[in-house]
Amino acid sequence: MEDKALIQEAIKSQGEVVRRLKTEKASKEQIDEEVAKLLQLKAQLGGDDGKKQFVLKTPKGTRDYSPKQMAIREKVFNTIISCFKRHGAETIDTPVFELKETLTGKYGEDSKLIYDLKDQGGELLSLRYDLTVPFARYLAMSKITNIKRYHIAKVYRRDNPAMTRGRYREFYQCDFDIAGQYDAMIPDAECLKIVHEILSELELGDFRIKVNDRRILDGMFAVCGVPDDKFRTICSTVDKLDKMSWEEVKKEMVGEKGLSEDVADQIGVYVAMQGGMDLAESLLQDQRLCGNKQANAGLQDIKQLFSYLQILRVTDKVVFDLSLARGLDYYTGIIYEAVLTQAGVVAVPPEGQNNAAGESVSVGSVAGGGRYDGLVGMFDPKGRKVPCVGVSIGIERIFSIMEQKAEASAEKIRTTEVQVMVASAQKNLLEERLKLVTELWNAGIKAELMYKKNPKLLSQLQHCEESGIPLVAILGEQELKDGVVKLRVVATREEVDVSRLDLIHEIRSRTQQEEQ
Amino acid sequence: MEDKALIQEAIKSQGEVVRRLKTEKASKEQIDEEVAKLLQLKAQLGGDDGKKQFVLKTPKGTRDYSPKQMAIREKVFNTIISCFKRHGAETIDTPVFELKETLTGKYGEDSKLIYDLKDQGGELLSLRYDLTVPFARYLAMSKITNIKRYHIAKVYRRDNPAMTRGRYREFYQCDFDIAGQYDAMIPDAECLKIVHEILSELELGDFRIKVNDRRILDGMFAVCGVPDDKFRTICSTVDKLDKMSWEEVKKEMVGEKGLSEDVADQIGVYVAMQGGMDLAESLLQDQRLCGNKQANAGLQDIKQLFSYLQILRVTDKVVFDLSLARGLDYYTGIIYEAVLTQAGVVAVPPEGQNNAAGESVSVGSVAGGGRYDGLVGMFDPKGRKVPCVGVSIGIERIFSIMEQKAEASAEKIRTTEVQVMVASAQKNLLEERLKLVTELWNAGIKAELMYKKNPKLLSQLQHCEESGIPLVAILGEQELKDGVVKLRVVATREEVDVSRLDLIHEIRSRTQQEEQ
Incomplete structure (x- = not known):
């Protein structure tokens, strides 16, 4: 309670500082800084004040890196x-x-x-x-x-x-x-x-x-x-x-x-x-x-x-x-x-x-x-x-x-290095996708899958386009039965069936030029 | 002058804090901290105090990385x-x-x-x-x-x-x-x-x-x-x-x-x-x-x-x-x-x-x-x-x-990645060493030379031993005349004359296994 009274007093005097700067036509920067202080003080009162005035920003002169x-x-x-x-x-x-x-x-x-x-x-x-x-x-x-x-x-x-x-x-x-x-x-x-x-x-x-x-x-x-x-x-x-x-x-x-x-x-x-x-x-x-x-x-x-x-x-x-x-x-x-x-x-x-x-x-x-x-x-x-x-x-x-x-420039900057997306066209294949992506990870291949039980094939392919993933390994009932994976090249839309046994070698050789 | 008086007052009261902690048998850590503060205050007085008591350390709980x-x-x-x-x-x-x-x-x-x-x-x-x-x-x-x-x-x-x-x-x-x-x-x-x-x-x-x-x-x-x-x-x-x-x-x-x-x-x-x-x-x-x-x-x-x-x-x-x-x-x-x-x-x-x-x-x-x-x-x-x-x-x-x-472990940790040291056995070859090291740098080879006009061969070789540099390219009057460099393998002490034209290729192939 003591604290709150102190803060309220600080708010009052800070408010006066801001008012004075404004009438003195101080620089915008200076006023902004004092206003920010005022808002922070108010935020300290939190819900008590009725409305919380929270400043969602990084400190002055700093930035996040995306x-x-x-x-x-x-x-x-x-x-x-x-x-x-x-x-x-x-x-x-x-x-x-x-x-x-x-x-x-x-x-x-x-x-x-x-x-x-x-x-x-x-x-x-x-x-x-x-x-x-x-x-x-x-x-x-x-x-x-x-x-x-x-x-x-x-x-x-x-x-x-x-x-x-x-x-x-x-x-x-x-x-x-x-x-x-x-x-x-x-x-x-x-x-x-x-x-x-x-x-x-x-x-x-x-x-x-x-x-x-x-x-x-x-x-x-x-x-x-x-x-x-x-x-x-x-x-x-x-x-x-x-x-x-x-x-x-x-x-x-x-x-x-x-x-x-x-x-x-x-x-x-x-x-x-x-x-x-x-x-x-x-x-x-x-x-x-x-x-x-x-x-x-x-x-x-x-x-x-x-x-x-x-x-x-x-x-x-x-x-x-x-x-x-x-x-x-x-x-x-x-x-x-x-x-x-x-x-x-x-x-x-x-x-x-x-x-x-x-x-x-x-x-x-x-x-x-x-x-x-x-x-x-x-x-x-x-x-x-x-x-x-x-x-x-x-x-x-x-x-x-x-x-x-x-x-x-037109060149798109990739923010990840994923080589292959493990996808499926049919429902109920999450466990098979997890199994395949585990094989790839354990072989050192950079791979990901969507965290959904039944993602749409289109949204899986769109994700590849957006983030520049060059290959998609597509699983379906037929592929599982045949012991193959449908490997799709995102850029050309070319698709080829690759035996599960050859898959890692195939992905490596197809992504090698890429990475040189 | 005002400042100095303030600091002297602070030193006085800080000295009392330290004395009190010592009589109260406070923890060593606590005492050290207060003593450090006292020394800092004294340091602020600087030369005025006659002797500068400078604390050469990193802040508590932090460290440099060697x-x-x-x-x-x-x-x-x-x-x-x-x-x-x-x-x-x-x-x-x-x-x-x-x-x-x-x-x-x-x-x-x-x-x-x-x-x-x-x-x-x-x-x-x-x-x-x-x-x-x-x-x-x-x-x-x-x-x-x-x-x-x-x-x-x-x-x-x-x-x-x-x-x-x-x-x-x-x-x-x-x-x-x-x-x-x-x-x-x-x-x-x-x-x-x-x-x-x-x-x-x-x-x-x-x-x-x-x-x-x-x-x-x-x-x-x-x-x-x-x-x-x-x-x-x-x-x-x-x-x-x-x-x-x-x-x-x-x-x-x-x-x-x-x-x-x-x-x-x-x-x-x-x-x-x-x-x-x-x-x-x-x-x-x-x-x-x-x-x-x-x-x-x-x-x-x-x-x-x-x-x-x-x-x-x-x-x-x-x-x-x-x-x-x-x-x-x-x-x-x-x-x-x-x-x-x-x-x-x-x-x-x-x-x-x-x-x-x-x-x-x-x-x-x-x-x-x-x-x-x-x-x-x-x-x-x-x-x-x-x-x-x-x-x-x-x-x-x-x-x-x-x-x-x-x-x-016995394994020595290298702190640089230098592949070759450009050295000479004779005097007055600094410019030739600089010329060669420039060729190597421009070809992307990691190389260094000693910053002396006439370094001793022994000290150049010792530096290689100490920092794990695998190769030495040695220049002498004879080598310059013949258009070759004496390439020495530090580990085996084997030496071989290599043509200046082949040198970069030779260094690359000899350091490739190393870097795999």
Whole structure:
């Protein structure tokens, strides 16, 4: 009774919150959220309220995957996992939540997007925000200094969802990382090779992989005259060049971040540069830039990287791009990001798209990563460093594209792998159907039957058409007497009597081509 | 600054909590938990405190999976998924959290074990407790009335972990369910067939599948004279018969739950009964029990079920057991549970094991499920029912057993699938190694190389031994001149020169048997 009074009071004050937001003309999203809370409170009162107002939905920014979506997801995952395995990676898994402090201080401003669990009288926990920090925590905790691993799992961000563009609050990451003290740029080059292989195999259209180095960015900022304490914030402004024109970015640098116009213009010259090995070589001639130790080391590495990329045969897609500046704090060297360059693969273009240069339209990043040599040391009690480099495949955006492609194409996606339906045309044959389907299951054949005593033949055949089952094994009195089964090919409607003894062999040989 | 003062205050009071628990001689677990909280608070003060006390661990009741554990997990999942697919199941996925109200009122007393998310100014969310309630929510929301689906995903319970026995706070469930209005006991029988197939294929030793029916239990309680409002609580006492002797269970019924001794004794007669079709038939002659409509319907269904199980050839493992009483509220008909019956497969026996009957020692449930015809209707705005039956495979316990078996056996578990290592015996051949490994990757061969400019041949060969790579492709000046590669079989140390043109074919044919 106490509880009920409390809830009723909460409903009252929540109602006022909603009313206030409405009169203040708050955003629809904000109002919706508060209304949802109000409805939940009302639902808690349940039947007492007369009518139960139950909200039948998944949480904001999340979704269910239907069988069809899962079939697409499985296909994409198989391509990606095959590639990771081809490159000799192991896999690990970590819990979906970590101690809150494990995530503290790793994501800069984005930390506000971390989901915390309620304190229910135990440890303070948060849902993982990415797979990289748990990986570093795992390495430090298990004292592993060498590993090549992939990890495919969901991560959580209380971001503004934009679900039509494949941006969710719960989403998959597919990470591949190489940890260990190795010779420069060899593992880094392999990561780019992997991105190249995956994006090629998924047939998402043409793509570019932009490469830069944190040290080149920092060196560039230094020689252009950016004060040390503004490196990070100017870096995050440069990061917006894929969505904003240079004029807008410059305006932010000068107006909001307080750079002088001259300094901004100097940065502008550098961030317009794109190239390959040639650009690295010509920048190594830039006395001013190379006077900076960091920039010099970065450029040497980029040059080395491109020499390996040539041997790995991926330079056709890789661009050294001085405007690339990935957001995360933990990168220490090479950084990269892959973008699809063919317009039209995605129906909805990225928000605020402003294609100043007039070149190919970017549909957003589908992979990214870089080198982070300091992260594991943050977890190690003695600060021992384990150098790491890795890449994360932006799988949700890829799903969105694949889903749209699947919808646009005539090809039907199967959601099961059933090879044969055990059916009957006559009544009272359930037990015979059960007997036959048992034989098939026990022989490893993928088979099903309708869960009815006397299903109609038509509805059994319709089920096959709908779900793409290629064969039907039809039983009748006559077939039972003759020791045969009528095997029907759904696509051609051809029917042939097959001896019970040969049936399994016959089904196998007829479905083999299918499955290759 | 305000924050810091708050934290320092929290540290002070938390320190008192710990001191009090210690003087009160609380359980080690409880103290550890409070100490962990204290350390976390101190960590929040960070450097300010002089020394940072960082806790390097995963949250209580959770664990990382190492590559070796993942290899075992993958093998088990493949067996289970193959079985689900053989039976024509699709798969779906749902978010890891649900609206809190979605879970409300579904788990009875166990609701206290649900993890809630912190209210960060949005919807009230909870981590999923099982996959069944999200499945029912999905069906109602998507208006699906017919589906056969599997779902393998992690669920969360704030239970007391017992990790050596495979009981975690974060753990996998593998669920297979059939939803739809069908003829009685056909899908139910298929669920039992699936349990039989999976447990047989995993080779976990002998097992039993106990079957009962909620309606038989309720009818039995009614005719024995249990008051209506005590059905659920007596049911949960009966459920303890797998861990406690009848004497202990009876004591709880009479002492704690207030049944008369006579009523308890009557229940005692029934719950000692085990059998098959024969028991169902003889109970159908029990005038008193069958006078109860519910019990009668349940017994008819059990009889029908066993007739199908005979055709499906699984009666060797299935027992009709009147003591089986699964805990969850939502079951409405048939219920079942599989237990391993061979002692010794698990090192640590279940807690409180008390084997009164002196028969085979149970090592705990490894699968369970039943019929729940009312759950989807709880979510449908118009209360439309979708009958469901399903089974959940207790995968964590199976992992524990498989891990112990793997450790006990001499067989080495591979954590990668690499077929060939590209190596060199001489210096300055990195670029040649990169060239060759690129050829192999592009041909789909699983290959790797060491990320060093000049690795020692011995360390390259050692890596192959350790990680079970069967072949080494060795490059040297001579081989390059001759256009060949020295292919070494790691197991036999046999070496043969293979032309570069034939290499891919040669590797494929040598690794085919391996992979069959």
